[in-house]
Amino acid sequence: MEEGRSSQQDYVLRTVEERGVRLIRLWFTDVLGQHKSVAISPAELEAVFDEGLQFDGSAIDGFSRIQESDVLARPDASTFELLPWAAEDEPSGTIFCDITNLDGSPFAGDPRQVLRRNIEKARESGFEMFCAPEVEFFYFADNNTTTPQPLDKASYFDLTTADISSDLRKRTLHMLEALSIPVEYSFHEDSPSQHEIDLQYTDAMAMADSVMTLRLAVKKIAMESGVYATFMPKPLNGIQGSGMHTHLSLFKDDANAFYDPDAENGLSEVAQGFIAGLLHHAREISAVTNQLINSYKRINEGYEAPRYVSWAHNNRSALIRVPVTKPGKLDSTRIEYRALDPACNPYLAFSVLLAAGLRGVEEKMKLPKEATTNLYNLTRSEQQDLGVARLPASLNEALDEMEESSLVREALGDHIFEWFLRNKRAEWDHYQQQVTPFELERYLPSW
Amino acid sequence: MEPLLVFPNTPPPELSQALDLSAWLWKGVDDPDQASVDDGWSGAVVAGDMNLEGALSFCRNLRKRENPLEPVLLLIRADQLSGIDLRDDLFDDFCLFPINPSELKARLHHLFWRTGRGTSPELLHYGPLTLNVETYQATIDGHPLDLTYMEYELLKFLASRPGKVFTREILLSQVWGYDYYGGARTVDVHVRRLRAKLGEEHANLIHTVRSVGYRFGKSRWEL
Numbered sequence: 001m002e003e004g005r006s007s008q009q010d011y012v013l014r015t016v017e018e019r020g021v022r023l024i025r026l027w028f029t030d031v032l033g034q035h036k037s038v039a040i041s042p043a044e045l046e047a048v049f050d051e052g053l054q055f056d057g058s059a060i061d062g063f064s065r066i067q068e069s070d071v072l073a074r075p076d077a078s079t080f081e082l083l084p085w086a087a088e089d090e091p092s093g094t095i096f097c098d099i100t101n102l103d104g105s106p107f108a109g110d111p112r113q114v115l116r117r118n119i120e121k122a123r124e125s126g127f128e129m130f131c132a133p134e135v136e137f138f139y140f141a142d143n144n145t146t147t148p149q150p151l152d153k154a155s156y157f158d159l160t161t162a163d164i165s166s167d168l169r170k171r172t173l174h175m176l177e178a179l180s181i182p183v184e185y186s187f188h189e190d191s192p193s194q195h196e197i198d199l200q201y202t203d204a205m206a207m208a209d210s211v212m213t214l215r216l217a218v219k220k221i222a223m224e225s226g227v228y229a230t231f232m233p234k235p236l237n238g239i240q241g242s243g244m245h246t247h248l249s250l251f252k253d254d255a256n257a258f259y260d261p262d263a264e265n266g267l268s269e270v271a272q273g274f275i276a277g278l279l280h281h282a283r284e285i286s287a288v289t290n291q292l293i294n295s296y297k298r299i300n301e302g303y304e305a306p307r308y309v310s311w312a313h314n315n316r317s318a319l320i321r322v323p324v325t326k327p328g329k330l331d332s333t334r335i336e337y338r339a340l341d342p343a344c345n346p347y348l349a350f351s352v353l354l355a356a357g358l359r360g361v362e363e364k365m366k367l368p369k370e371a372t373t374n375l376y377n378l379t380r381s382e383q384q385d386l387g388v389a390r391l392p393a394s395l396n397e398a399l400d401e402m403e404e405s406s407l408v409r410e411a412l413g414d415h416i417f418e419w420f421l422r423n424k425r426a427e428w429d430h431y432q433q434q435v436t437p438f439e440l441e442r443y444l445p446s447w
Numbered sequence: 448m449e450p451l452l453v454f455p456n457t458p459p460p461e462l463s464q465a466l467d468l469s470a471w472l473w474k475g476v477d478d479p480d481q482a483s484v485d486d487g488w489s490g491a492v493v494a495g496d497m498n499l500e501g502a503l504s505f506c507r508n509l510r511k512r513e514n515p516l517e518p519v520l521l522l523i524r525a526d527q528l529s530g531i532d533l534r535d536d537l538f539d540d541f542c543l544f545p546i547n548p549s550e551l552k553a554r555l556h557h558l559f560w561r562t563g564r565g566t567s568p569e570l571l572h573y574g575p576l577t578l579n580v581e582t583y584q585a586t587i588d589g590h591p592l593d594l595t596y597m598e599y600e601l602l603k604f605l606a607s608r609p610g611k612v613f614t615r616e617i618l619l620s621q622v623w624g625y626d627y628y629g630g631a632r633t634v635d636v637h638v639r640r641l642r643a644k645l646g647e648e649h650a651n652l653i654h655t656v657r658s659v660g661y662r663f664g665k666s667r668w669e670l
Contacts, residue, residue, distance in 0.1 A: 007596075008596045010583075011583050011596040011599065012596070014582055014583045014584075015583060015584070018582050018583070018584050019584075019591065077596065078595065078596060078597060079595070080595060080596070081593065081595065082593040084593070128630060128632075130632060177643040177644070178593065178644065180595055180598065180640045180643075180644070182639045182640055182643050200636075200639060201632075201636075202636045203632075203633070203636075206636075251630055251632055253630070254615075254616075254630040254631045254632075331632075
């Protein structure tokens, strides 16, 4: 490990020198999933590789308490990339960092370390999780928060060559490929000005890094063209929101652990346990997979968003969809978790998904019956007859569920678990004190 | 750099592994006639563990040529040492089995230095692609490629063995070594990224060999 590391660092140092890199951005993420960046000069890089970069963590949301505030950013040399959007005469590079305490131990407030710990736990059982998210987002004319203006009125698969947003998307794709993030598909979604980028699967850590980079690249390129890109889950009333449906699979000993040729539907015991675990814990992990008050406006209005804790092969109203494995493509056996939205912290979201699924595998949870009917139209009593629970209707309800969850506490660690609840409870309380336009329109005239 | 000539045609696995690990270009040869033709070898590694006399007569062929091939590194077992008495003219240095890959690499580097080679940067060319093994830089059509470390290492491994088909497992063990996770899927992920960075025009430098693995370009023996 040590030797491999130093040759990776050597590679980065050489590249920085050969390519005349002027600036290196050290990237990391706060607990809410906001992208943080510290720039250093090439001259500092070698020392930062050796010793890390010390900074005051109390300035970062969810990091340290004041009395123990200093932490180290330790660059992960394997993630080094040259930034394709840097000016040609001023090349700059980026590296994702792990945050450690001054004694070198993993810092409990660092989402990347949380995911690393969950991945390592899965590896103890021989599993490696692969993820492929489908990231949706909107382009608006600007970030005017009263009335967001969509850029176009095209819909699904429309070919609109004059469309400024298709040009934006093309440039974004080139940018992502240059950043080692291969794109599977990219197309126009159902709603005006909504777009979707599907990423090709990779391991959970690289994918969480990729989601962070993708959000930055999409926003950056939009901004250069004078428009605004947003990953807010539900920016417009009455119009489908933005999700981040994520395909998940487990591999063990180089074989897809979800596939079993002898099982019904080709789903192995591992796959059945994993799905069952996700369903069992879906309500508890909801605050992490859907962390905004606004996230629940997407989930509750239907469209492509799931409302009920259920699974199915071919039913887009289910929380977990299990695409039918194509013959000859057995390795692609996977499940699609449809609640996630693109405003999540990908490190924490992948952590709780992995932990919930693995719990189901460990405890050999039984897979509930497939939901074959369209769940959107269920009445309350039909829902009870079917035995399907609803996803939390609000962030508040999701936080209540999370607070009781030993699984989420274990997956996130005490530090982040407690900070997250405190922070989100405060956000909810603040929201509850607002008088909304809905209330004014509805109540003022009649009361 | 020209390939190394390796005798015999199927060298002991530990030798081929050690050469692959240090990214030497090499080709196995059995036929002494082929050895006596001057066709652009950078040097030779001759294994005598199975048949010392045969190996020494092969070395003699290399030296008999109009331009005697050097350097020649002879590999033998310790109990064969008496067999090379008075044959110092046939080889430039020798190395003992079992092979220590670092020692083999160091001896070859030293021999190349002594024979006036290996002082220029080690460049690896294939069609539009050039890799500078010393500075870790890669260019395609003269434009620099921005690669991550593992992308670079994978490209270097493949490009230094054009035409050879590698399974995902071999690539994992040779390029990632013991420090990897994610199994063979990791290889697919990196190949996809490499192709994206090579660009549409050159993405097909890396061929997918159905249900086997990957191959880079064509063998230079086919060109």
